[in-house]
Amino acid sequence: MGETPTLYEWAGGTDAFVRLTEAFYARVTKDELLGPLFTRMDPEHARYVAIWLAEVFGGPPAYTEEHGGYPHMVAKHIGMAITEPQRRRWVNLIQDAAxxxxxPDDPEFRAAFLGYIEWGTRLAHQNSQPGADVFTEAPVPHWGWGVAPPYQG
Structure with missing residues (x-):
């Protein structure tokens, strides 16, 4: 039995996250609740989110090196006033896109994946509220398996 792979490796690398975000944003742009938040979305937005997620889940630090890391990401959400229904829809649509x-659809991967998605969307929701006291300087989070790494018999 070898070393436990990162979530990034288990998912299939950057290509897997690119497929995820392409499928996700195809859904988002047509969604009546989320679509309005993304009307002026940069054509490269899905790729940027893919490299963010890749870095979060243990891949290369491309988002940090190319886009400024956590401070850049958090700045994109300030003042957006994301509602709880919008946050919840985001979570549901990204699971469908996954x-x-x-x-991977194994319970261990999906639990870790959803754990980050829940944490990240709740933080984005909180930071997007008018007058929020936003902590803007932090490293990109590095998400792992948590309590249930994959079983490799």
Whole structure:
């Protein structure tokens, strides 16, 4: 039995996160609740989010090196006033996109994946509220398996 792979490796690397975000943003732009938040979305937005997620889940630090890391990401959410229904829809649509993109469907991976998605969307929701006291300087989070790493018999 070898070393436990990162979530990034288990998912299939950057290509898997690119497939995920392409499937996700295809859904988002058509969604009546989320679509308005993304009307002026940069054409490269899905790729930027893919490299963010890749870095979070243990991949290369491309988001930090190319886009400024956590301070840049958090700045994108300030003042957006994301509602709880919008946050929840985001969570649901990314899970559907994970299925469509062929991300691993084992319970251990999906629990870790959803753990980050819940944490990240709740932080984005909180930081997006008018007058929020936002902590803007932090490293990109590095998400791991938590309590249930994959069983490799």
């Amino acid at each position: 299925d469509e993109a062929g991300l």
